[in-house]
Amino acid sequence: MPLPHLRIDPTRHQPAYRQIVDALRLMLVSGALRAGDRLPPVRDLALDLRVHFNTVAAAYRALAAEGWLDLRRRRGVLVRPRKAPEAPPDASERVARRLRELVAEWRAAGIPPGMIARELRAAAEGLKR
Amino acid sequence: MPLPHLRIDPTRHQPAYRQIVDALRLMLVSGALRAGDRLPPVRDLALDLRVHFNTVAAAYRALAAEGWLDLRRRRGVLVRPRKAPEAPPDASERVARRLRELVAEWRAAGIPPGMIARELRAAAEGLKR
DNA sequence: CTTGATTGTACAATGTACAGGTACAAGGAA
DNA sequence: TTCCTTGTACCTGTACATTGTACAATCAAG
Secondary structure, eight states, rough: OOOOOOOOTSSSSSSSHHHHHHHHHHHHHHHOOOOOOOEOOHHHHHHHTTEEEEEEEHOOOOOHTSSSEEEEEEEEEOOOOOOOOOOOTTTTHHHHHHHHHHHHHHTTOOOOHHHHHHHHHHHHHHHHH | OOOOHHHHHEEEEESHHHHHHHHHHHHHHHSOOTTTTOOOOOHHHHHHTTSSSSHHHHHHHHHHHTSSSSEETTTEEOOOOOOOOOOOOOOEEEEEEEOOOOOOOHTTTTTTHHHHHHHHHHHHHHHHH
């Protein structure tokens, strides 16, 4: 059971293949997947996630294009050595802007500012570990 | 210059009309736009943002459906008085879940956890005032 | 009151993205 | 060699974002 922390959330407004890409990239960045590790074949992971294997193949190809994976027929999917990508220079501003928009959306939905602030701090705490 | 803080970012995986909605809602919630204010005609704003005026019209309609705007032909776009609706009972969980998704997305993009945590705390601070 | 310009709306056409179906190609194993 | 495993190619259907075009409403000028 190579990838236990991987599930597709159909309620999320994000395509399945992109959810797979993000989840895998997170494992790659965090070190849960290391160079030399082998990922399951497209059909196996697809069966596990209940999507079509072409969807998994698209995710694998996207990560291969980023340099994370080495795809070869019959030999499976290998994690390549690669250092974490550079954060874009304006990352901080973009994160801040997106957060402002999200907060506005929640406030417009009537969620009390105190509750929003509590969740923001909890999310920040969760990052420390 | 009616809306200086409004630009479409084509690198973002979010449709243009939704970027317009989010940016305008931010101004509405924050008070930068108040009841009685007038927004530019769809064609003017579209020219400014370099999109088709129907794209702007879609954004205006979405905000009108939320109760923020009053659209009438020839009379332009007026900001309506609007009180916040009741927060749904599971608001807290939904906020927490959305934040987890966003944090994962940012980490997967290579943004350092410390930077994300800093922005989360800053956003929480910004809510106190 | 008529005319014309302004402004939002309706709707079809087009392009694009995603997911799935099917057939194929490569290449290691028996 | 032969066969099975595994990734790839290509096509289709569907949904949706964006645009082009025509139209409807309504205000102002005369």
